[in-house]
Amino acid sequence: MSSKESRDLKRLESIIEAGLRTFLEVGVALVEIRDSRLYRGHYETFDDYCRERWGMSKTHANRLIASAVTVNQLGDIEVLPANEAQVRPLTLLPPDRQREAWEKAVQTVGGVGKITASVVQQVVDDMLRDGQAVVFQRPPPKVRFIDHTRFVKDLVEYCARHQLVLPRKILDYIRKY
Numbered sequence: 308m309s310s311k312e313s314r315d316l317k318r319l320e321s322i323i324e325a326g327l328r329t330f331l332e333v334g335v336a337l338v339e340i341r342d343s344r345l346y347r348g349h350y351e352t353f354d355d356y357c358r359e360r361w362g363m364s365k366t367h368a369n370r371l372i373a374s375a376v377t378v379n380q381l382g383d384i385e386v387l388p389a390n391e392a393q394v395r396p397l398t399l400l401p402p403d404r405q406r407e408a409w410e411k412a413v414q415t416v417g418g419v420g421k422i423t424a425s426v427v428q429q430v431v432d433d434m435l436r437d438g439q440a441v442v443f444q445r446p447p448p449k450v451r452f453i454d455h456t457r458f459v460k461d462l463v464e465y466c467a468r469h470q471l472v473l474p475r476k477i478l479d480y481i482r483k484y
Contacts, residue, residue, distance in 0.1 A: 308348035316345040323361060330391045334375025337368050351457060373398045381406050386413050392424035396431040399442050408434055 308316075322336040337357075340346055346356035354365040361368075374394035378387065380402045388394045388409070397405045411434075412427045435442065459481055466473055 308345070312343070312345055313348065315343070316340065316348070319345065320360075330371055331375050331378055334371040334373075334378075334391075338372045338375065341368075341372070370395060377402075377405055381409055384409065386422070389422070390424075393422060393427050395424065396428040399431055400434070404434065 319336040319340050322332050340356070341353045344353075346353055346360075350356040350359060353368070357363050357365050357368040371391055374388075374391040377394050377397050381397075384406065393412075397408055400408055408427070408430050412422055412430045415426055415430060416422050462473075462481065463478075465471075
């Protein structure tokens, strides 16, 4: 890793450490770390990085990322979501319907109640049920090539953990190819 990448990683990790301030900053930092592969200096995969460095699953990291992207797509709104759970139901909708759903959720509580994830989920469910929106189908993920060394290591560990014995011929074949 270059010194610039190391500095970028430290800067972005400080945002995550101070993540109690806002899930949005954490999601944006995670997206940049993932997309720029800044984790590769110490970790083999983004999944390893999230789990070992932050104690979070890749799934949770991806939720934070999706929420940050969604909030950015909401544009200039008066009331911002306070947490990732409020935004999660919006990620089911196409980008052009997310703002409408958020505004309906804000109107539902009418300044009197607290906007909760369940309020947002109910609005999204109503929009989907009434045919006002359809579940947004994201494009398929990029094809990821398997790291051969990692695959063999994981396979051997799996077999050992479950007390399975692989014939030597199979192990030699896997290692060869």
